[in-house]
Amino acid sequence: MTALRICFVGDSLTTGTGDAEFLGWPGRLCAAEGKRGHDLSCYNLGIRADTSLHIAARWRAECAARLPDIHPGRLVFAFGNNDTAIEEGALDPQVPPAPRVAPATSLATARAILAEAKAWKPVLFIGPWPVEETKQPVNPKGPVTYRFANARVAELSGTYAALAHELGIPYLDLYRSLAEDERWQLASRAGDGVHPPAEGYRLVAAKIGAWTAWRAWLD
Amino acid sequence: MTALRICFVGDSLTTGTGDAEFLGWPGRLCAAEGKRGHDLSCYNLGIRADTSLHIAARWRAECAARLPDIHPGRLVFAFGNNDTAIEEGALDPQVPPAPRVAPATSLATARAILAEAKAWKPVLFIGPWPVEETKQPVNPKGPVTYRFANARVAELSGTYAALAHELGIPYLDLYRSLAEDERWQLASRAGDGVHPPAEGYRLVAAKIGAWTAWRAWLD
Numbered sequence: 205m206t207a208l209r210i211c212f213v214g215d216s217l218t219t220g221t222g223d224a225e226f227l228g229w230p231g232r233l234c235a236a237e238g239k240r241g242h243d244l245s246c247y248n249l250g251i252r253a254d255t256s257l258h259i260a261a262r263w264r265a266e267c268a269a270r271l272p273d274i275h276p277g278r279l280v281f282a283f284g285n286n287d288t289a290i291e292e293g294a295l296d297p298q299v300p301p302a303p304r305v306a307p308a309t310s311l312a313t314a315r316a317i318l319a320e321a322k323a324w325k326p327v328l329f330i331g332p333w334p335v336e337e338t339k340q341p342v343n344p345k346g347p348v349t350y351r352f353a354n355a356r357v358a359e360l361s362g363t364y365a366a367l368a369h370e371l372g373i374p375y376l377d378l379y380r381s382l383a384e385d386e387r388w389q390l391a392s393r394a395g396d397g398v399h400p401p402a403e404g405y406r407l408v409a410a411k412i413g414a415w416t417a418w419r420a421w422l423d
Numbered sequence: 424m425t426a427l428r429i430c431f432v433g434d435s436l437t438t439g440t441g442d443a444e445f446l447g448w449p450g451r452l453c454a455a456e457g458k459r460g461h462d463l464s465c466y467n468l469g470i471r472a473d474t475s476l477h478i479a480a481r482w483r484a485e486c487a488a489r490l491p492d493i494h495p496g497r498l499v500f501a502f503g504n505n506d507t508a509i510e511e512g513a514l515d516p517q518v519p520p521a522p523r524v525a526p527a528t529s530l531a532t533a534r535a536i537l538a539e540a541k542a543w544k545p546v547l548f549i550g551p552w553p554v555e556e557t558k559q560p561v562n563p564k565g566p567v568t569y570r571f572a573n574a575r576v577a578e579l580s581g582t583y584a585a586l587a588h589e590l591g592i593p594y595l596d597l598y599r600s601l602a603e604d605e606r607w608q609l610a611s612r613a614g615d616g617v618h619p620p621a622e623g624y625r626l627v628a629a630k631i632g633a634w635t636a637w638r639a640w641l642d
Contacts (some may be wrong), residue, residue, distance in 0.1 A: 227446065235444055262485075263479070270471075
């Protein structure tokens with residue numbers, strides 16, 4: 205049997221920023237499947253601060269280098285939080301603060317990525333997750349900071365759910381799955397507002413590992 | 424303080440094929456530095472079966488997406504084993520078996536990669552490691568298999584050491600460091616001939632973590 209190669213394409217939530225164990229949720233997910241006897245190769249293609257636009261520009265070349273057609277290959281996309289972040293502190297005071305990517309562009313970009321991906325390999329799509337609004341990540345490099353808000357995350361997650369349904373791609377609404385979960389709230393509060401410590405990544409890995417669409421790839 | 428972002432560019436030895444913990448040596452190395460108080464972001468850009476030629480084609484775009492110049496960024500390259508592999512089983516019987524990449528091309532390709540990299544960011548170079556010749560990885564997808572031999576690895580490692588010296592880039596000669604190490608031999612025998620189980624990756628992470636050139640980046 206040949207290993208199933210999976211590319212996990214996303215942002216810092218996929219990389220696992222803040223995870224002292226340096227596994228993120230993709231590493232934990234694949235290690236758990238290994239224990240179940242599945243032979244996986246895990247390519248973590250998360251990049252800190254990436255929006256959907258950054259991902260659109262790079263995913264195909266990066267995944268093509270990792271998923272030669274002679275081996276089974278799969279694609280998992282996870283993005284959205286950074287699209288909703290509002291840049292503060294370095295704007296022209298005449299211009300009202302706006303999300304890094306406008307909602308209509310987030311939708312059109314995700315559509316383009318997912319439609320192309322689905323025509324190539326099996327695809328799963330995982331949405332943005334809830335943030336802890338009382339904390340906000342600090343940008344040490346200058347006046348611009350990003351402000352996150354759950355209302356915008358919830359709205360984008362709903363938009364992405366509808367898009368995925370339309371395209372026939374399984375969607376995991378992490379926002380809805382985590383927003384009311386006390387274990388998540390606890391983990392999120394222990395992080396920087398967006399990135400939880402290891403416990404949060406463990407929880408996300410467990411949610412994805414139990415997701416029917418993920419299980420259907422393996423079992 | 425802003426995190427130091429490091430790209431680890433290599434092949435399956437960097438990805439960590441065979442490591443049930445899905446950390447490879449880069450994950451273990453960065454986790455150990457985290458415990459020492461260093462704030463690192465770890466981008467594992469290993470791809471199974473990549474030769475120096477594959478890496479030459481992709482490293483700059485992949486690293487540029489991960490190392491924006493507003494944050495400190497570093498490059499660690501680790502390749503060579505796949506260049507030395509001989510394809511067997513599907514060759515024209517009239518043509519003698521040859522390495523996947525001829526030694527002169529391995530050298531010229533590494534020179535091009537490293538010279539360009541050094542002009543951009545701080546660079547470390549880690550050489551190929553010893554294989555267990557009594558075992559050879561099985562290719563489940565067809566008649567072509569790759570045969571590895573320590574004589575070719577040792578020769579390429581010497582070539583790369585001289586190149587790195589010429590370019591003023593620190594080089595870790597893993598071949599020499601591991602070939603006589605009984606812990607490595609034990610781990611290597613427990614793997615598929617090229618990829619050890621977790622214990623082998625732990626050992627490599629410890630060797631790199633103790634390397635003066637690596638320590639100079641952090642301490």
